[in-house]
Amino acid sequence: MLGSTLRTILRLPWRIFNRCKLKALQHYNRLCHPPKWHNLRSTKPISRVFGFDRGTPIDRIYTNDFLQANAHFIQGRVCEIAENTYTKAFGNNVTQSEILHYTADNKNATIIGDLTQHSTLPQGILDCFICTVTLNFIYDYKAAIKGIYLMLKSNGGGA
Ligand SMILES: C[S@@+](CC[C@H](N)C(=O)[O-])C[C@H]1O[C@@H](n2cnc3c(N)ncnc32)[C@H](O)[C@@H]1O
Structure with missing residues (x-):
């Protein structure tokens, strides 16, 4: 300590x-x-890292505002995709921070699972799931939303 x-x-x-x-x-x-x-005919992007090298990308301003306004929900066992930046920045009374990654190559991942393949996910274990900039990358986003729902304690089957 x-x-x-x-x-x-x-x-x-x-x-x-x-x-x-x-x-x-x-x-x-x-x-x-x-x-x-x-x-504006240039095909070269102004930034190759979504604008992070130039300041806070505009979508992240809205993300930050939303998470700030809902920070009271970020508590208990919290899971985030690929990293736990938002859990650390906005969490209150976080008892366990989980990082979900869908391939095993992320050394910080605590859960390896595909949100669309429900059998790969632990169920009913989470109090909060922070899902940012992810569903737009997943073709079967409805299955992914169900995957998140199943991981939450309030899904009916969990603690
Ligand atoms: C742009 S990153 C966003 C993550 C990050 N937390 C953020 O806010 O920037 C998109 C993430 O979606 C994940 N991903 C894509 N398809 C997935 C799936 N089917 N199940 C779980 N994660 C998935 C990728 O591994 C990647 O880490």
């Missing part, structure tokens, strides 16, 4: 430095590489 608190405190200057570095880089990219509005 003391060890982890000390580690968090010792990492703080490094995290502040990295944050400042990122902000400076985003500012530089916006200032020095503005969109060429006079040549």
